[in-house]
Amino acid sequence: MTTTVSALGTRPADGSALQAVLLDMDGTLVDTEGFWWDVEVETFAGLGHALDESWRHVVVGGPMSRSAGFLIEATGADITVAELTVLLNQGFEDRIDRALPLMPGASRLLAELAAHEVPTALVSASHRRIIDRVLGTLGSEYFALTVAGDEVARTKPHPDPYLLAAAGLGAEPSRCAVVEDTATGVAAAEAAGCRVVAVPSVAPIAAGHRRTVVDSLEQVDLAFLRGLMTEMP
Structure with a gap:
């Protein structure tokens, strides 16, 4: 399931081969990957376990x-996945209520995509309740479509969320630029x-076929994303 907000159209106005931009959330647009780990550490400490x-x-x-x-299997903690999920989501919400820093370049990129009417989707493994809280700061108006991890049968690393987002924007996956x-x-x-x-946040990612690695979102703009479409098939 997806939630549609303030659609920006189905194609860039200048006919560029780039049809849509699909953006991850945690660690890509908002500086929250560390938040999740901190919450996991604190939650398991409360259960009497230390995380490696x-x-x-x-x-x-x-x-x-x-x-x-x-984490349950690794620690042997006496808790179910469903129970732990509730604790982690609540702990994360408490964190972002106190502070929600954006990644450098995020606001500028979103504004540029909107100004040029490039169809843009937010595609996250986080649950809908988390995405909607983050959108309050990030700006729901920047996204024609949002896909949450608890709204697809198979989330990342499966392709389903990105295929769903591309289809929802009327774009060919091969003409979509994804930032992760x-x-x-x-x-x-x-x-x-x-x-x-x-744009690696926690662990290194090697360059590869159909993949470009940059140090910061500040290196990414619309011209850069359009340029990806003219590279090798």
Whole structure:
């Protein structure tokens, strides 16, 4: 299921081969990947368990069910995935209510895409309740479509969220530029057949076919994204 807000049209006005831009949320537009790990650490401490720092790379960027299941198994904590999910979502909401920093370049990129009427979707593994809270700060008006992790049968690293977003915007996946910060998200976008810009937040991501790696979102603008469409097929 998707939520549609303030549609911006179906094609760029100048006929560019770029048909849509699909953006991840945590770690890509908002500086929150560290928030999730902090909440996981605090939650498990309350359950009497310490998390190993090396597990951070395992749980980053994926669906909450996978992260929660891994941490329960790794620690042996006496809690169900459903119960842990409630605690983690609540802990995260408490964090973003106090502060929600945007990634450098996020506001500028969103404003530029909107100014040029480029169809844009937010595609996140986070649950709808989290996305809607973040949109209050990020700006729901920038997105023609939003896809939450609990609204698809299979979320990242499966391609389903990106295929759903592309279809919802009337775009061909191969003509969509995706911006992601984790290997899990990159895998989902590439499996969908999209061009990918990786802006690593927690763990390194190597460059590859149909994938460009940059150091910061500040290096990404509309001209850059359009340029991806003219590269190798």
